[in-house]
Structures are given as C-alpha cells and as structure tokens.
Amino acid sequence: ISLASQIGDYKFDNLLLNAAGIRCATTEELDKILDSDAGGCVTKSATPEPRKGNESPRMKATSMGCINSMGLPNHGLDYYLKFAEANQGKNGKQVILSIAGLSIDQNIEMLKKIQASSFAGLTELNLSCPNIAGKSQVGYDFEAVRDVLTSAFSFFKKPLGLKLPPYFDFNQFDGIAEVLNDFPVTYINVINSIGNGLVVDPETESVVIKPKGGFGGLGGDYVKPTALANVRALRQRLRPEISIIGTGGIKSGKDVFEHVLCGANLVQIGTAFGFDGTPIFERISKELTAIMEKKGYKTLDEFRGKLKTIE
C-alpha cells in the first residue's frame, strides 16, 4: 500500500504535510517535521522582514479546535529561503516555502527574490493577505486575485501554489475558479482558517485571545465540513492540471481519506499537529493504511475524487 502522491513535478512519498503556521517557525521545528513520517514540510508564512506578531494570548485551544490571531510572527523571508534552499529535495522530502506579504507589493517583492534564488521547490502564496484599506482580504476580492496573478506570472517561472481562504457560496466557488483557470497555478491549498470567529469563556465572561477584541481564525473540528466542501467544489471547477492540497479538520486517517475522496492530492495538518506534534504523521499514516487495506485500495489514485452523490 502506498501513500505516495504528486504535485506538478514534485513527488511526495507520503501525502501528509504540516500546515503553515503551527510548529514551523524555526529551523529546529522544520527539521523535526522533515525527520518525521511527513512527506515534507511547509514553512511559517514569511514576510519580507522578521515580525514579532500580535500580543499574547493570540492562540487558544478548545475542545473543538483552536482560534488564533497570531499576526504573522516569523523570522523573515531570508531565514526561510535559506532553509528551503538547503533542505529542498533532501532525503526525497519537499520543502514548501510559504509567503504572506502585508500588501500585494510585498508579495511581488518576495516572489522576485525567490525567482532570483536557487530554491527549486514549491512556493505557497498565502492569499489571506490584507488588501488595500477598507477592502476585504485579497482571497475574497477576485479582481485583486487576478491582478496579483497577472503580475506574479509575468516574471515568476517557478511552480506556485495558492493558499486560499474558505468560500461559502456557489457564486464564490465559480468566481474564484474562473480566475484561477486563467493562470498556470501548480496547486491550490484549501482551506485557511475560517476567519473572524469568536470564542467566549462563560466563566470569565470574556473573549479568550487579546488581538482584535477576541476575533480570530478557526481551525480543527470547527472547519472540516467547510474544508471538504472547498476541496470538492474546486476540484469540480478547476482544470485538472491544477492540483489540490486539502487542509482543515484533519486529525485521523479517516479525515485524510475523506479529503482524498473529495479530490485532494496532498493534505496539510495544522490544529491537530499543534496538539500532538510530529508523532501524528506516523499515527495518521497507519490509520489511513488500515482503511485502504480494509477497502482493498493500494494507491490513493484508486479513490481520489471518487466521492459518490446520492442519485
């Protein structure tokens, strides 16, 4: 039984990856992921310069997942680019370099630096980045997405993936797919956290994180149905050359099986990886292998995208 998968020219001997943002901000954390059963690692989304991020408490775990407003704390692009150049492709592991500029210009600036570098792996552009003041995040402004991709692909010739926010309406699925199908995007990664949720502690009668009056992105059990819907809806709408990474609500082999049924080529684990650490990759690999064994599947291709509807 094989858990191998591929995105563009990049082979992964295991479809499991960490999700950007959790336990992946330092080279020590990234080395631990590469030393685990994961097929590769994803770096914390980088900004051009190092950032301290928001004040704590900025993340809170709950019985159903987590809420965060980290504010992009990271060591800056040069730090992760150096790590990625040194580790991409070592021991057959892929390093995905995640970037999240605080403006469209910062994203272009970082892509230019990556294009000029010796990094030969996958770059993941986080489109939950802020837009011009008063407009929604780029991922929810389809014309802004078109503008960013037009600029990016005018000079960026390396493989590019896009981390997208969750969509909730068929017109949004259609709208984002219409833009993406016009560009040589290597993959999309759906979903990022469900934005601006609110967790309340009835004991203290207070919110649980400090930034943004307690509003923050949700991950974990809260988001799995939305994540599966976005994987499925975009698989149904995007050109087959555009691969899909499924992210959201994964904490077992069963959850991975569901993401692959909806069409995922690879999956990323965030919240649950935050709870369990790198042993999760071995545990989930074993759970998924057991499910495939029971069902008589030898490879992921045999059931990828084969979700049935009720006729």
Ligand SMILES: CC(C)(C)CCc1c(C(=O)O)[nH]c(=O)[nH]c1=O
């Ligand atoms: C929300 C942004 C700060 C613009 C990007 C970084 C990010 C963060 C973060 O660093 O707060 N948290 C998430 O759940 N998803 C993200 O993409």
